[in-house]
Amino acid sequence: MLQIGALSAEQVGVVVALGAGMLIGLERERRKGEGPQRQSAGLRTFMVAALLGVCAQIVSVALAAVALLGVTVLAALSYLRSRSDDPGLTTELALVTTALIGMLAVPQPELAAAAAVLLASLLAARERLHHFATHWLSEDELHDGLLLAALLLILLPLLPAQSLTWLGGLSPRRMLTLLVVILAMQALSHVAQRLLGSRLGLPVSGLLGGFVSSTATITAMGGRVRSGQTPLQLACSAAVLSSAATWMQVALMASVVVPGGLLEWLPMVLVGVAAPLVIGVLLWRRASATAPGGLPPGRRVLRLREAATVGALLIAGAVVVNLAHQRGDLGLMLGTGIAALADAHAPMVALMSMSGTGLIGHDAAMSGVLLAITVNSATRSVAAWVSGGRVYGLVVAAALGVNVALVWAWHWG
Template structure:
């Protein structure tokens, strides 16, 4: 019996329906926000999508010409919009062209259809958060804008120019891979930094710890320790923020492993997952004992898109990668573990990415890589407890040490089993 869904006509109709749905989704947003004005709305955008889909399905070779032809009436309509509404915004015009392309993508292939759904949803969200985006842009200081622009410019210029191969002059290191990891780690922090502007983490100590953990758990620990010196009664809420920031380090490391070496993820997920769960339970207990009216601000979080810290991380990562490779040759497994501990005292990201890459290359076994990553995480957790003692009050140091000590013990138990 023939599957009706497999019928070519039914398949084409399904994809046409999908394209019309994506166009309607974007069109409804444009009409609801009143951004389209008289230019285009909930009826016009589905037509844009169907136009692209039909041309792609039956006249694929004419698609560039069809889009070019569409530009003519769109330009006329846009000129009329400027004349009557005095609105120079290009957003709706670009959304119309993009909707036509999305319609064409739905008919291209299954992969194209999935990509069109993802992009269409992203476009709708992007269009619907106009006010928060403008508010965020207005909050950014000029120095931060310049720093971000410099960083992005360097990334765009430097990354394509770097050789994508091991260089003898760099002792076998791949410069493009190193810089790509710098961009990746910095990007994780920047995403959290952007969320901090939208979510206003000063209203929630949990958000302060989570976002601070992705931007810089060390900076968050130092900030919270200094706050307890200024006001000792805040030691409970500050301890919770420190513990939360330290715990976030574990899922952050899992994200890095998943990107660099997905095959290593199941092995690393067990110990880091257990440490995360233990940490969440311990932090939950601490939160339960924290009064609901206690709040802390995380204004010390800085834009991670700064060139000097990024270059510093690149140097640290290159050194850790180089030392780890030779440590395996000179001292065997114990050399890897010693390097992991020493590196973890300063930075977990560098060691996590290094061991993930070495495991992917077959230089170290998955077991050794997993153990090394856990050791680096434990070492960095010890640093957080030490900072709480040295820079904060006695109560903060004691409370953070007890909670993080439970997390460290759980990690050590897993290593010894």
């Protein structure tokens, strides 16, 4: 019996190419139609194109180039002679791509097989992709998605990666990376509410919103309670879960700022996440089975003003903590507490960066992060009381108090 391991690279390439051509051709055969109006390329054509590609590649690179040119010319002629009312070029482009996959099957058969599956999946998902692009995706969502991609793929690589002393060892590239993460969490929060609805989407949105700003999330949920948009327990669940995200943010920031020291922060993160996660889930289970509304009308995917505010707080907090460190350990803790009144993320980033560069020890950085979250928990408790009323404020403050007490007990133990 023939063993796969005994096949040469060329033989494996032929088998993969034929399989790829068959897979793609089956999908095109089902769509080519029947009668005089049918498309010219079907199962056999795609298998032949893949076989042509792999055989030409085995013979020589020059012949592979000639074969690819020939397939491209035939695809162009097929399109020009087509009497179909459909002006699309999908089948013709797929035919050329299939020939390329056949060529790829010799040097990299695994990649060629994966490319064939991906191409067949894209072709089969025509209606779903069309519906997504024209009906499900709004103009604002498309605009914000392109903006996020531009920040990630264009601006981020252009920024300098050198650390700046006055930012506590942070670099402009790492600062923008944190802002991109914040914007990505905003996008995930938006998608969660669109896909899951209010009862499940709102708590998920609260959790993701906590990566951006737990204070802002708690305030927003309090406003929904006051306006009657959301049941009390459901809003409390989302608010408490946003506090779980604050602890997850510690690990996320550590992975960006001090990748090598991430494991040192994980035990504290796990302890910090446990209480708000359990309390948030319990509140969600007790919440009303129906919740009015989903996304507020006209809500954008990316809230640039909010992200810019967080970015400004990150920079200001890093500067304050770096200056306070020059006054000794007491000054460092005092500066951390002051910076955390507005937002816990800013001093957290600065402390981790200073720890990673050796300016302060890990224990001092951990105590500073706990202090920052404790001070900011008081700010969030006040924000909950003001925005959502006495009952909402008490529930959120109690959950935050239990959370902070447990983490300090673990730290001192």
